[in-house]
Amino acid sequence: MTLNSTLQRVSWRGLRQRGLPGWVGALPLLMFLALFLILPIAANVVTSFWVNGAFSFSAMAQLLEPQYLDAFIQTFNLSLLTAAVGGVLGLLLAWALATGRKPAWLQNLVLSFSAVASQMGGVALAFAFIATLGVQGFATQAILGLTGWDLSQDIQLASFSGLALVYLYFQIPLMAILMLPAFGALKKQWQEAANSLGASRLRYLLDIALPIMWPSIAGSLLLLFANSFGAYATAYALAGGRVNLVPILIGFFISGDVMNDESFAAALVTGMVVVVVAAMGLRSLAERKANRWLR
Amino acid sequence: MAAIEKLPLVSDGVKARTQVAGGDVVRTAIIGLALVLFFLPLVASAAFGFTLPGQGISFEPLRDALAGTDIATQLMNTAKLAVLSTIGSLVLLVPTLLFLHLKAPNLLRFTEWLSVIPYVVPAIALVAGANLFFRQAAPGFMVSLYSLVPFYMVLTLPLVYRSLDAGIRSIDLRTLWAASESLGAKPWQTLWQVVLPNLRGSLLGASLLSCAMVLGEYAVAALLLHSTFPVFMVQVGMNQPRAAAALSFITILVTWLLLALLSRDSAPKTTSKGGPR
CATH class of the missing domain: 1.10.3720.10 (MetI-like)
Known part of the structure; x- marks a missing residue:
């Protein structure tokens, strides 16, 4: 390496440091997201307030018609139910995974499967459940053979409660995965200190563990809620049009199966995005609170 | 679920040793139950997808x-x-x-x-x-x-x-x-x-x-x-x-x-x- 070329390189580096401000490095990512995420969503929001060439709330107001309001209520209820039940059971699972010690292989297996199941959703899950609890399903036939009870008569997968059951399959492990760090942040000394001061385990749980953990719990529940509010593939593969849900309705509008009203279709999407963004916004507030204790 | 009821019950400081053992059983039970429920749809889809009634294991449904x-x-x-x-x-x-x-x-x-x-x-x-x-x-x-x-x-x-x-x-x-x-x-x-x-x-x-x-x-x-x-x-x-x-x-x-x-x-x-x- 000659002195000359070294000098050249150094000066080139200096040039780059001066000439290229930091935001230039973020530019490709910014442009990519602007084109494929921000602009589509913005176009959608604009369209939902743009009816027949003029600004109007009429498309958004149409969301309040009984059929569509019902879709929002059903989706809301489904999300609330699966977030609440999934949240409680997931919390229990997280507790068992975070504090249990033996047997290690079982812990690891369940942990690794939780990671997979929490991201699963989708059509594969829908068909796996049809194979389990459908009319010809594995569990249905086994229980029918053993007890004579045909469970497919009582648990219909293509219904509100059936969907709730299937959603729990990814909601419970998702809650467990989300809550594991919070359990890790609970210091052992806190419990020992509480015990040494004469607190029972219940008192420790209510006065120390829960107050510390509730922001993470609330944040995770909100994510679970948003997660199921926007879920499309599982619901579509299981129920098609038999359950009145917002994502399914949006799907029908996009594929042109129902009347072609662009503004109203956009309004449906805007309505859904507002609900999901509100949930996720609250979640980031909760997370900020939770982070105070996680350090 | 039985596990919920057991959680607050084991609160007696004197019985610390049995408490830990009891908690472990509950935890292992929860994890075991989760394992079974997680795997049930997986096992079922394999059993359902690769069999035909009365014929046992078969790749026919998939092949057809x-x-x-x-x-x-x-x-x-x-x-x-x-x-x-x-x-x-x-x-x-x-x-x-x-x-x-x-x-x-x-x-x-x-x-x-x-x-x-x-x-x-x-x-x-x-x-x-x-x-x-x-x-x-x-x-x-x-x-x-x-x-x-x-x-x-x-x-x-x-x-x-x-x-x-x-x-x-x-x-x-x-x-x-x-x-x-x-x-x-x-x-x-x-x-x-x-x-x-x-x-x-x-x-x-x-x-x-x-x-x-x-x-x-x-x-x-x-x-x-x-x-x-x-x-x-x-x-x-x-x-x-x-x-x-x-x-x-x-x-x-x-x-x-x-x-x-x-x-x-x-x-x-x-x-x-x-x-x-």
Whole structure:
């Protein structure tokens, strides 16, 4: 390496440091997201307030018609139910995974499967459940053979409660995965200190563990809620049009199966995005609170 | 569930030893129950998909369903999309993140916030918006199968970004870069021979996550009328539930393998390299 070329390189580096401000490095990512995420969503929001060439709330107001309001209520209820039940059971699972010690292989297996199941959703899950609890399903036939009870008569997968059951399959492990760090942040000394001061385990749980953990719990529940509010593939593969849900309705509008009203279709999407963004916004507030204790 | 009732009951400090043992039983029971419930649909789809009533194990349902279809094309489509989206994400994010870590660390908080947006926007909303926007802005664009690639990159962004960012944070990038430069390496040499080999673990992790997600993606492909493997699965499932169950079983298994590979690969990395910062 000659002195000359070294000098050249150094000066080139200096040039780059001066000439290229930091935001230039973020530019490709910014442009990519602007084109494929921000602009589509913005176009959608604009369209939902743009009816027949003029600004109007009429498309958004149409969301309040009984059929569509019902879709929002059903989706809301489904999300609330699966977030609440999934949240409680997931919390229990997280507790068992975070504090249990033996047997290690079982812990690891369940942990690794939780990671997979929490991201699963989708059509594969829908068909796996049809194979389990459908009319010809594995569990249905086994229980029918053993007890004579045909469970497919009582648990219909293509219904509100059936969907709730299937959603729990990814909601419970998702809650467990989300809550594991919070359990890790609970210091052992806190419990020992509480015990040494004469607190029972219940008192420790209510006065120390829960107050510390509730922001993470609330944040995770909100994510679970948003997660199921926007879920499309599982619901579509299981129920098609038999359950009145917002994502399914949006799907029908996009594929042109129902009347072609662009503004109203956009309004449906805007309505859904507002609900999901509100949930996720609250979640980031909760997370900020939770982070105070996680350090 | 019995476990809930037991939790507050074991609160007597005197019985500390039995308490611990009792808690362990409850925990093991919960984990065991979770294991059984997690695996039931998996076992059921294998049992349902690879048998015929009265015949025992049979590949006939799957063979019948696949005969005369172009499953090979659809599998190839999904494979192509997985590879292209993964390469696309890495090509976009690795240089961006390295540049920002080296030259403008103050922007990282902003880009991280950006990277989480796709997490907030459901896939179905993205499709609706994309359909609306690109049909007017560039009508020909959505016709090509490859138009799915940028949207898959958007959908996988939160996971891929986090994985890469964590990888870069776990190495001492500035020191590596300065050391390599002081030894006379050109920037691309440093990148190729020093930085990327050190990021192997997180590059692989990001790729596996991206592939696993593309493998299962249905909403975007179906609604933009492209035929990928999950779309094929739904078509089959309409009237051949056994074949659909068999395909689901294979999909879940492959996804699990991809992610298991990920956790095995990244586990030692995080423990040995978590130190510096």
